[in-house]
Amino acid sequence: MPQAVTVVVATRSRPQLLRRALASIAAQEYPADIEILVVFDGTDIDDLSDLTPTPGRVIRTMPNARRAGLAGARNTGIEAARNPLLGFCDDDDEWKPTKLAQQTPLLNDAGVVVSATGIEIHSAGGTHQRFAPEKTNLDDLLRSRITELHPSSFVLRTEDLRGRLGLVDEELPASYGEDYDLLLRAVKLGSIAAVQDALTIVHWDRTSFFSEKWQGIVDGLSYLLAKHPEFARSRLGTARIEGQIAFAYAALGDRQAARGWARRTLGHHPLQPRAYIALMVGLGLVKGETVVAALNKRGRGM
Incomplete structure (x- = not known):
């Protein structure tokens, strides 16, 4: 039986993009419950009351209660999560409908610490598919960041993030590379497994908060x-x-x-x-x- 999933969406002043991301999560063809935690970082909370409720999908909103920035916002969500599995989705990205259903079985293997999927990048130059490697170890990640392993595709065990793996590193300056650090720590405990297909849509057609910092x-x-x-x-x-x-x-x-x-x-x-x-x-x-x-x-x- 599939396990319930909490999805943490850290956001900052992008209400229209946020609603697109939330719609894609709520529309997952996944038989278990999905809790969506929207963490507002450095901006007023939007109660999202205009969104239509979906059976088996619950949206909760909260302020970032930890250090300002992406890492603190994600950790706020991790600490508040109620479900055994936890995923991330950036507020300007999207999930294809079968993402969770195809991905979560990878975590049935106790040796897998992080599950991911391939990505479909939407940029000013068009659409580009990047297929993720099935398995990734430490040597692979030292050699290359492997951009196909995008944080908007990650699903992990909540207990790992609260325990042996640990929270997202809030000491990282500007939270830059916090996802890479998480992967490097994960492969010291086990492996990263991925559905190779591009089930996560990543939008690069706008300036990132970090690209020019x-x-x-x-x-x-x-x-x-x-x-x-x-x-x-x-x-x-x-x-x-x-x-x-x-x-x-x-x-x-x-x-x-x-x-x-x-x-x-x-x-x-x-x-x-x-x-x-x-x-x-x-x-x-x-x-x-x-x-x-x-x-x-x-x-x-x-």
């Missing part, structure tokens, strides 16, 4: 490198993150720091393209925002 990216990624010393065993993975830091420094206009991080990047992997892009941005040949917009248009990220 370059200092938060620098601080967040530096924090992750320090928190997870296992990166030392992956030159590819280390170079990838160092290249992202170099790019963020270049976008900030700090040429000296960008050059220093680019050198570190190339020392670990001389073919890492982010280092060269960072140097181009640092020289003023192209703007960081232009690079990110071009990548997002193709369904890619920096």
